[in-house]
Amino acid sequence: MLDQKFIRENPTSVEENLSLRGKVFKISHIHELTLKKKEIDIEISILQSESKKLSKLIGQIIGNSQNINSLELDDLKKKGNELRIKISELEEKQRLLDKKVDDEIYNLPNFPSKDAPIGKDENDNVLVKTWGDPLKIENPKSHWEIGEGLNLFDSIKSTTISKSRFITLIGDGARLERALINFMIDMHSKNGYLELMPPALVNSESLRGSGQLPKFSNESFKCSNDDLWLSPTAEVPITGFHRNEIIDPEQLPIKYVAYSPCFRREAGSYGRDTKGLIRLHQFNKVELYWFCDPTKSLEAHKKITSDAESILKKLNLPYRVVDICTGDLGFSSSRTFDLEVWLPNSNCYREISSCSNCLDFQARRSSIRTKIDKKNTYLHTLNGSGVAIGRTMAAILENGQQNDGSVKIPDALVPYFGSNFLKTT
């Protein structure tokens, strides 16, 4: 969420900044609303002060004098009653205004960073670096051919259980999934991250706090009987973990690693990636998250990205890093580096991690602050996949495929998985 005071004072620069996202943002009406709101706030505060003094006076009169002049008292009470009515009328106005402002302001995305490349869509994203050599072989098999062939998962039966875009992992497939989760969490834990295993169901306030609501209610599954949603990413519960807190600056940065299942409706992506492990309604992810001093989030962003990269390096999976352009940035992010892993069958790099600096955008929505020079200040939040498990499995299957139909397991994973190859049994 953007700062209301900033909107009040700099309406044109707000519009200019947001327009870098490639859409026109008109905020003049929000600007007016916030000004009006301010006026009413001040007015209410003055009347409340009067009313408070009056009540004290009445209390004093009743307490001190034996012979109460009831006429005078009634007069004061009447005056108080009038004040009360005036105040409650203004408060009603204030409530309406608040709601209007909130409706608008919660739908505004974060400002893109000045450092983010300016562009319209993903075609304008900027390559930062590549790591490893993309595997080039004759007729590489897709990971779903390999996976279904080795009986690692079954998509047809999963449709029977649920619907399309769900997967059931079987035998070594399930074991590989667990191995990947453990491997990643262990690595990040050694790197100073504290492990969390958060709830998979989150309430509306948590989704609002991290930016998924109100705008993207279509993209999450909702439980119809409760104010609970299936969490689309661990970013949501982790942000919620510190909602309404003022965190001691000595504790910063707080770094969490969390494994969680993630649930997404994937509305609007009909027909895309219908096969395999790339785009599922339910997938596993290990997430990295920082709560950090607002003056240090730029460095933190580099660090969280390289922490995510270290997983792909250890697994020896070729990848590249892409600087997301202003038009392609996520709602809450001011700057994002995507990690994209090489998939030989698709003959392209696919997103496997997204590392974002949200600055104080989520912190303001969630009211998470720290003390700077004794003043309460919103801190900065950063998140990054470290990394998506299903897509990692896809990458291992495609990059590790051998001529004999087996798949080589990356060395670093062998202690977790228990053998060097996936083979038909």
Add this chain to the structure above:
RNA sequence: GGAGAGGUGGCUGAGUGGUUGAAAGCGGCUCCCUGCUAAGGAGUUACAGGAGGUAACUUUUGUCGAGGGUUCGAAUCCCUCCCUCUCCGCCA
């Protein structure tokens, strides 16, 4: 799910309509005493927001689980919700 009890400042805990943002104790901070430590003494100490000031600060509002209501005035009375605890039921 049923029945009951409860939610007050950093903590413990008083407070059932009035000058109460809240007694007392613990803790914290400052000073005094003391060679040091312990003990003792004096004072001080909630939080959040707004406005003004470069600032020390001044001023104002809100806050006793949350939100409504009654009242000139609510921690205190009424309603709704949330949470915690105990017992019963159910359950991994």
